[in-house]
Amino acid sequence: MLTIVPERLTVASVLLILLFDKISMKLKRYFNGMKYRYVGIGMVVLLLTVAAGCSIVRSMGKDPAGDELARLEALPNYKNGSFENLAERADKTIKHNLIFQSRPETIRPSHALPWVKTDLNTLPDPAPTVVWFGHSSVLIKTSQGNILIDPIFSNHAGPVPGLITAFPGTKHYHAKDMPPIDVLIISHDHYDHLDYHTLVQLKDQIKLAVVPMGVGSDLVYWGYDPKKIIELNWNQSTTLPGGLQITATPAQHKSNRTYSQENKTLWASYVIQAGRYRMFYGGDGGYGPLFKQIGLQYGPFDLALLECGQYSPNWPWTHLWLGQTAQAAVDLQARLLQPVHWAKFEEADQPWNEPIEKLLPAAEKLGMQVNVPRIGEPYTLGDPPKKAVWWNFN
Numbered sequence: 533m534l535t536i537v538p539e540r541l542t543v544a545s546v547l548l549i550l551l552f553d554k555i556s557m558k559l560k561r562y563f564n565g566m567k568y569r570y571v572g573i574g575m576v577v578l579l580l581t582v583a584a585g586c587s588i589v590r591s592m593g594k595d596p597a598g599d600e601l602a603r604l605e606a607l608p609n610y611k612n613g614s615f616e617n618l619a620e621r622a623d624k625t626i627k628h629n630l631i632f633q634s635r636p637e638t639i640r641p642s643h644a645l646p647w648v649k650t651d652l653n654t655l656p657d658p659a660p661t662v663v664w665f666g667h668s669s670v671l672i673k674t675s676q677g678n679i680l681i682d683p684i685f686s687n688h689a690g691p692v693p694g695l696i697t698a699f700p701g702t703k704h705y706h707a708k709d710m711p712p713i714d715v716l717i718i719s720h721d722h723y724d725h726l727d728y729h730t731l732v733q734l735k736d737q738i739k740l741a742v743v744p745m746g747v748g749s750d751l752v753y754w755g756y757d758p759k760k761i762i763e764l765n766w767n768q769s770t771t772l773p774g775g776l777q778i779t780a781t782p783a784q785h786k787s788n789r790t791y792s793q794e795n796k797t798l799w800a801s802y803v804i805q806a807g808r809y810r811m812f813y814g815g816d817g818g819y820g821p822l823f824k825q826i827g828l829q830y831g832p833f834d835l836a837l838l839e840c841g842q843y844s845p846n847w848p849w850t851h852l853w854l855g856q857t858a859q860a861a862v863d864l865q866a867r868l869l870q871p872v873h874w875a876k877f878e879e880a881d882q883p884w885n886e887p888i889e890k891l892l893p894a895a896e897k898l899g900m901q902v903n904v905p906r907i908g909e910p911y912t913l914g915d916p917p918k919k920a921v922w923w924n925f926n
């Protein structure tokens with residue numbers, strides 16, 4: 533059922549204003565000469581807006597309600613109507629102005645990122661094989677099953693098309709390229725990790741979804757079978773039929789799909805045990821003692837997938853700052869670090885390749901081995917890290 537709330541109607545109106553000029557100019561050409569051309573233009577624009585608005589409304593998902601909400605309210609980390617981090621929040625919430633912001637031109641690459649076309653159905657699996665699709669989207673083939681993490685194959689991140697668009701060269705992989713997915717893992721409900729269009733397209737390929745507490749409401753709203761969704765709180769584990777063991781671990785972040793509703797669902801990092809291999813995915817989250825704690829409790833790790841691209845003085849507490857990605861990998865007792873959350877969408881205000889250029893020397897100083905594959909380029913744990921520098925252009 534479609535729920536209409538005033539805030540969502542406002543977003544649809546903004547979309548109408550943003551797109552009206554462009555659409556009406558194009559339509560004018562088609563309708564030029566017609567007696568009632570303006571009536572026709574108006575009706576088509578209205579229909580397009582309603583269609584776009586419905587998609588936007590659905591993409592905003594649904595917060596937990598009723599019995600589901602009551603279940604969350606009983607959890608120790610859900611207090612006064614929302615989930616809380618382990619540490620008290622230390623940064624001010626500066627709402628990101630996506631429309632009226634001046635940013636350096638190099639925030640986007642001037643030409644297409646190099647990428648590798650790989651048949652994802654024939655990956656080797658004696659040891660876990662990892663394929664990154666840009667941003668935080670990762671496929672891991674293991675002998676216990678295929679794992680897909682935070683997939684976003686849409687051309688934009690966010691509810692409104694055209695505002696945060698993918699870089700050229702990062703749009704070659706789609707839902708239809710994915711092999712059957714034994715488990716989908718979602719870290720939190722932000723649009724660049726929980727993408728409505730991708731998840732709707734992937735629905736029939738996904739056997740099970742593991743998500744933080746409360747995020748199941750969005751998936752059910754988008755047509756997923758509740759029986760195929762496993763919600764975890766921090767430090768809760770589940771073992772899947774193929775033998776994969778997945779544990780949700782804490783992260784220092786937040787959740788929201790509208791500006792007014794924060795932390796109604798949980799955010800998490802994950803420990804993934806596949807046979808004798810142990811991997812860590814950090815999701816989004818700032819630096820804190822939690823990395824050392826997770827390393828002590830669940831490490832060492834054969835691989836840590838950690839965010840590196842969203843640092844900004846506007847939110848030093850909810851994302852890893854420069855160099856902290858390398859330190860977090862050390863804290864986790866990881867043998868190999870793959871930086872994610874970069875190279876697909878505009879992040880904070882830095883040039884698009886600055887995160888990787890600053891991370892590598894920081895990691896070297898700490899003796900942390902880093903792997904930076906191209907988009908779509910597979911690597912198998914135990915192989916030497918990829919050394920080719922493919923990001924040295926503006």
Ligand SMILES: [Zn+2]
Nearest residue numbers: 720722785816
């Ligand atoms: Zn986030």
